[in-house]
Amino acid sequence: MIDMRPVGYVIGLLLCVLGLTMAGPLVADIAVGNGHWPVFLESATLCLAVGVLLSLACQGGMGGGGLTLRQTFLLTTLVWIVLPLFGSIPFMLGAPEADLTDALFEAMSGITTTGSTVFTGLQDLPAGIQLWRGILQWLGGIGIIVMAMVFLPELKVAGMQVFRSEAFETMGKILPRAAEIASGIAVFYVGLTVLCAICYILSGMDTFSATVHAMTTLSTGGFANTDASFGAYGGAAHYVGTLFMILAALPFVRYIQLARGQAEPLWRDSQVRAFLLTILVCALLIGASLASYSHGFTEVAFRESLFNVVSIMSGTGYASADYMQWGPFPVAMFFFIGLIGGCAGSTACSVKIFRYQILFACIGAQIRKIHAPHGVFTPRYEGRPITRDALSSVMAFFVVFIVGIGIVSVLLTLTGLDAVTAVTGAATALANVGPGLGEHIGPAGNFAGLNDPAKWILTLSMMIGRLEMLVVLVVVTRRFWQG
């Protein structure tokens, strides 16, 4: 059997952190004076009580701070089940008075930074709940960076091993390293969030909305605190949002290097170049289409196009306009852009640029091999040869992702959803993007109208997608639990 104590210990600590952050909404509700603060007091007490008891009970198992491979898998998976569960408590106790289905959907959508919402009338929710939705995404965001930089490379899943630095080889060091990286990253994550909030305020947003949006921008989460999302704000806010969504989707380790005076790694990172180039090309194409479709070649067409392309490709999912009305070309583009994604080591999601780069490098080598059957062609990523292991691993991710979209789509149609809602809902959940297509879950829509089975399927899909598909696939095998 797997010794669950180290897993319980870490989860207990994380629950304590979750409970402590509930002080934010508590203070907000007191400050506004809406009388809603007891919800957060109760929720925080529950979180802290369970967290403290759990970590105390499990403390004995942490001999030397080491985690086995299985414990790491289990920890990674359970974190994305337990934290959403506890994060959903304020939604059940408080103002939205949601049932478990809706509350868990919203909390999972928050922590996985998917950003799909089942709540309507967001602007009428108490300040504390509005803030809590932002905090869930913001915590999820830094959790994702740490997971991508420390845990996934060690677990060698989904091709993340290409980001493994050889200096830290043993699993025993994983927790100290996680703490070290998290604190290094946190400086930039907090710093950029504050900077983003200031820029939003300068662009005309009120301080509270700026704070919430800064948190959901840096986490590429996409929760807004009005139903209109970014449609409610002007051009300046759109440019600020565009800039910080791009910054949030770049690899955070490059910022640490940048602060040490090394600008080169950032500009030479092929992920970054491909990401920026793809955004530029897509924004120009969609902008041109939008211009010919309606506005003419105006600043508005360029801005709307850029904002929404960045929003979808970084996986944020803010909408500044109902792009379902822009004609079939942008609609199809937005669907496929959502399947590209940002850079690994950021808060962005979906397939991610580097996996396409690895797959295309291998296809290139494959074609050269066909030309010269006896030649040896080594596909490379960032100058280093792509190992067979990494390639199989990326391929496994891609196939499971595509087949996963198929399976989830079909399951969703069984609950009665129409085909477009089902397919784009499956894709947006597994890719953690947020909006789908069609009138129901499109940029102007909302997930509130879906039936309960569909919400549960999507909740599970968001979790599986955030765990890069394969972590879950490993944990659910019988072999994992044996021997």
Add this chain to the structure above:
Amino acid sequence: MIDMRPVGYVIGLLLCVLGLTMAGPLVADIAVGNGHWPVFLESATLCLAVGVLLSLACQGGMGGGGLTLRQTFLLTTLVWIVLPLFGSIPFMLGAPEADLTDALFEAMSGITTTGSTVFTGLQDLPAGIQLWRGILQWLGGIGIIVMAMVFLPELKVAGMQVFRSEAFETMGKILPRAAEIASGIAVFYVGLTVLCAICYILSGMDTFSATVHAMTTLSTGGFANTDASFGAYGGAAHYVGTLFMILAALPFVRYIQLARGQAEPLWRDSQVRAFLLTILVCALLIGASLASYSHGFTEVAFRESLFNVVSIMSGTGYASADYMQWGPFPVAMFFFIGLIGGCAGSTACSVKIFRYQILFACIGAQIRKIHAPHGVFTPRYEGRPITRDALSSVMAFFVVFIVGIGIVSVLLTLTGLDAVTAVTGAATALANVGPGLGEHIGPAGNFAGLNDPAKWILTLSMMIGRLEMLVVLVVVTRRFWQG
């Protein structure tokens, strides 16, 4: 430079064959007495003249019957350009009076056995043209089997090298071998077609329709000679169609073995087992959905479900009913079933069962490797280890196929098609299935209403799909034409 003479020689011979088969429609038109026969006399004369001249002019280049790797690539690609061009002549000269766009679309759709049609009022076309559409598919069908058994394994593209038998190693033997295999296959292909026609006649079809449908069944092509497709026929014809579509989608080499008294290879072939099992499961699921949706658990629900599942999964594309009306679950299922496909070495198309088996075997090995990082796990297909080369090659096919659907979809939306028509049109063309989804190109629809640019994009997609994506990708590289 590449010596084009051997390529020209083979294409010349194939044009002669195409010209000679035009005798069929010529005789049919004379027999019916519709006065349409001169169209086929002119077309046949043109084909034969060009064919004879081309092969005579190029005869000198065939020293010893050998083909280099490049010549083989070029031949494989050019066959699927030149034959559709000449095959489209009767459509331009004759009754449908089609322009080049429509005529080439129809001929490409025929020879690639896609089965999408741009003609309406099929039942009013002259008998010769109806027969010619069947003959195009029937010739395409045997061409596909020979290509899959001889050319693609030697070209080592798209994972087809797993079907390479080591006895024939040198490219020099490729033409004699192709002729030998073609004649071996032809016996069964002709035999099954005749048997199928007899069964159709017994099920109540008139002799002429039975002949045409037998040809488009065995080639999994799906052209019908009425707009109603199989909706015009009764239950017996549906069961006959189901049986022969399944037979057409199994590997033909197994029939040769069967005739030699070896039944085991057929039953032990994991492709065959997975194919039949998938059909059964999908037919039961869709049948149950259809039963609960409308008819109740009747024979009709089972039959309609089975017929259409087999039709889509084998890539035939006959429709016995407008399944767009069956609710979202069957609609989504049919879309994804079309992306599975039949067995390699048959006339079936799409991704094909064996590629999923190889990908899943590698994902399984990947997961076992995660459990035991120092273990060695060799993924196997049919008991033999999957080489790195074969795996990369299957992966390359899968990625190019998925990305190809994305690119073609987006291009189609640029021509003004709606998103559903664009995405399912791209998929159905690249997978050579035939019908898409939606009101325009769905099972009850027709490609006639599309604009010309969309038709050209789809014509090209059908060709690229039939050449397993990668053959075209190799031929269009600059390296191919250099040195």
